[in-house]
Amino acid sequence: MKNFVSVLSVLLLTSWAGIAHAGLMGATVGADFYYPNDTSLYCSNGTKTVDATVEYPTSCSGFSVVSIDVSDTQVIVGHSGNSFASGSFNGFVLSVLSDLSITSLMYDAAASTLGVTSYGFDASSAYFNFAGQLNGTAIFDINSSTNAAVPAPASIALIALVIAAMGWHRKQA
Known part of the structure; x- marks a missing residue:
């Protein structure tokens, strides 16, 4: 599960960074x-x-x-x-x-x-x-x-989701 969360985190962050x-x-x-x-x-x-x-x-x-x-x-x-x-x-x-x-x-x-x-x-x-x-x-x-602005609330929500998933995983281990 730890590898899954890590891979998911990397995929989310790299896909988000490439939007511009x-x-x-x-x-x-x-x-x-x-x-x-x-x-x-x-x-x-x-x-x-x-x-x-x-x-x-x-x-x-x-x-x-x-x-x-x-x-x-x-x-x-x-x-x-x-x-x-x-x-x-x-x-x-x-x-x-x-x-x-x-x-x-x-x-x-x-x-x-x-x-x-x-x-x-x-x-x-x-x-x-x-x-x-x-x-x-x-x-x-x-x-x-x-030139489109990256919406800050969505960015913050995405990062919070990744951190929460990593914390949940740590608690389960």
């Missing part, structure tokens, strides 16, 4: 293109829900040489036209409009054929600058977590 991690599948995102700098909105692609399809198969007004595919843990940018024009910024900002925070963003140079001039992120947006880059595919790994 979340991927982008099902999240609402928006993509806005900026050129020739990061304050000049060139056009907006509107909002989409992340699913198994390519969220933005064409960009702004049917400009078909750029596509953006967002998955649970990746952003894949395809470019099949001439090089991106030079400027201080020629790219897009991907905004996460759901209750998620971006926690990391990494360019996968080994798997990409499209270079990136710069990229970065904050809690609600990822920035992708392709100024002067040629065509190809750029792959970015992206991670996020939920």
Whole structure:
């Protein structure tokens, strides 16, 4: 019985601790293109829900040489036209409009054929600058977590339940 209570305690606590991690599948995102700098909105692609399809198969007004595919843990940018024009910024900002925070963003140079001039992120947006880059595919790994608050009363109740079960077991032994 002691092993059962110990295993149950570990399972409850580890499953509770993992709740905060979340991927982008099902999240609402928006993509806005900026050129020739990061304050000049060139056009907006509107909002989409992340699913198994390519969220933005064409960009702004049917400009078909750029596509953006967002998955649970990746952003894949395809470019099949001439090089991106030079400027201080020629790219897009991907905004996460759901209750998620971006926690990391990494360019996968080994798997990409499209270079990136710069990229970065904050809690609600990822920035992708392709100024002067040629065509190809750029792959970015992206991670996020939920912004939902962990309810303290439920957490305290769970810990109390585990302690009570351990005390009951000790009394029985």
